[in-house]
Amino acid sequence: MTGARPSTVPALVFATSSGEILDYDGLSMAGSAAGRISAPAPNDLIELPPGSELFALPARLPIGIEPESGEPALLDTNPYQPGESIQAVAAFMAPAHTAILSAAYRTDDAGAPLLPLFAYTAVGWADGKFWAAGFRSDSDCRQDADQFNQRLLNQRTRKQLNCHKNNRLIQHLGKCCLTYGCPAARNYFLGRWEAPLPCSPSCNAACVGCISLQPSGCCPSTQDRIVFVPTEKEIAEVAVPHLEVAPRPVVSFGQGCEGEPLLQAGLIENSIRLIRSRTDRGTINLNTNGSLPDAVERLAQAGLDSIRISLNSAQPEHHRLYYRPKGFDLAAVCRSITAMKRHGRHVSLNYFILPGCTDDPAECAALSELIAEYRPDFIQLRNLNMDPEYYLRIIGHRGDVPPLGIRNWLGQLQGKFPDLKFGYYNPPLR
Template sequence: MALTQRPSLVFANSKGEIIDYEGLEMAGSSAGEFRRLEPEELIPLPVGSELFVLPGRLPVGIEPESGEPALLDENPYDGSSEISAVAAFMAPAHTAVYSAAYQTQENAPLLPLFAYTAVGWQDGRFVVAAFRSDSDIRQDPNGFNQKQIDKKTAAKLKKYPHNRLIQHLGKCCLTYACPAARNYFLGRWEAPLPTSPCCNAGCVGCISQQPSGCCPSTQDRIHFVPSTSELLEIAVPHLETAERAVVSFGQGCEGEPLLQAPTLESSIRQMRAQTSKGTINLNTNASIPAAVDRLAQAGLDSIRVSMNSARTEFHRRYYRPKNFSFAEVRQTIEVMKRHGRHVSLNYFILPGFTDSPDEFAALCELLEACQPDLIQLRNLNMDPEHYLKTVGHAPSQPALGILRWLELLKTQFPRLKFGYFNPALR
């Protein structure tokens, strides 16, 4: 079904009901700059996405005739002023082109740690300013059968009552519906191996630990360091039997896995002593190059380096690192490439910041110098205004636009790949 009319703005009334308003077009935000949406920037709301009401924020749309931004400050159907902006939190494998467009009111609460994509109404359905960034179906919501998940999880928890990590993943699966944990219990694709209860960074957008009084973390952090035997009991059977098998240290429910480097090194060596199958991956802040060198020698196949910015100062302001800097991050990438291993950048996407000309130039320099293999186009899960204020975003030129930014990267770096997930290399 082709999209025809321009999308209309949506808002939430005082009851939380989401309503469309044809008097204004849907708008998108590029770091606070409001934009009119083009057809190529829109897709139907992906299955499994959620719509969020944004408290203390009034929706901004586009005047159809002038094309100028316009604030909607009351319900156009009953004259009530109690309305709120609406955003989409998209299903995995989709990347935002624009953030939700709104004006924040005085004393508005900080938004929770999710991504806030522009959403509107067009041709009888919701649409978002986004694109599908990975064709891999491993986390598609329609691929999960809850009855099957419950049955297989219960069976494995009963079979391994003394494996603390399996029990922890059971909570991740059944309480938080973690897609990686669900896939582990279903015996397929990428399985998580969280290992570290501590961290050497204080990321502003950390999803597993936040200071009291801040926006709450979205999940509990692991509180123990698994033993090598506990890790092997998960990893080896998964690597041996799962389709496109990947096991990954470094998950949302832990700190920095490199702080447990001796445990990781021992586990990787024993995994590879027992099987040559599958991909052993590390998701990391890349803070300890020497540890990564040892892990590569032990048999680590790939790393995914989390990165909000390719600029030192912006990286520091977000990560708030303890005893490391962006220089170590670059060294870690270089270490893995010297070993001939795969490197992904888990590059947090925020429209207006990521595609600013200065950030684009810094990323191009890093890509040229360090030669990573893949950029994972992950949406930044954080209140956009709070993020921009935290890092001190003050652009000197207009943003390129996310689609144009991506097109330029593909042209300048034809060997570089783009996606959303850690690839299966074996």
């Protein structure tokens, strides 16, 4: 699949009223960059990665490109059954892939529901295959679809659950694995790579795109949030064996099934000390909103190896409008970066990618200033998982200036900051 390109321009795809996905070669595939419609460049297309999903988008009509004029055109009915209603289609790409263009569509403002909390990448059809507007942003195979044997996974998970009936954290991870298919939980039960250590039922933000807690009547969260605080012993019982035997081992506080782990900083600090009293192998990581720099300072002193700070924007107002923080701001987040760097620790930014917004010139300038001042080590190119139009409304995105393009944006950052690394996952450090 690596390096493959379609032999012809991919056709538009759409979904019928029954959910069947069809292609229509009367229009070619289009993509969107925060509402700016264009045809993807050939080198911006990859075969839809294994493990990806296709979504029909309710009350949204697909937009394609007229082959002769090159102009965007709306498809408002099934070309094979005129008068039949249709829906736009988007791809939710497998992990380790980053979008270059979002799906192109027009929304029915009167009755369109919010889209669920996934990313919506442009997709088309050519050569008997689906093609997505994106690229592989990390070569690590840790969450690739072909790495999971469900039968083996079921056996090992149930064995662990039976052996640790009194460990609430392991029981919780079993649900994450078997019910939600959490890749980190699956890898924990398979004894490899990165394992999760959720610990915080509460949060100090109300992120618009929170995947574990949404208000009633909004789009549903994708998984249940943990409802208890595990003990240091329960945490160590997960972390220590994993760090001792797993290849390229990482254990991470801060997961999609919890709130903000820094609210349990005391527990995490004691857990790190307990873990390190038993093993010095592997990487102890924290995924966080970076809201409490004093707590981060304590964790760095305790032996936290790395931190991944989630960031939707390097512009303070856009950050505030998305995170809806309680008692912190972007300046506090930046002080958390400083605290880790002061102790020589590794800092990643979990930077949410939305084509047309991430690569907006003003946003790129703000991110460049942040990188130049605070010197993070790594940027994780994670797709923004929420309704794109809703997100743009929330942050008040104007889009007066054409975006740079995701590839150009990435190339500019790589040129300005040659020591900065890019990828998708938390890197193992030892």
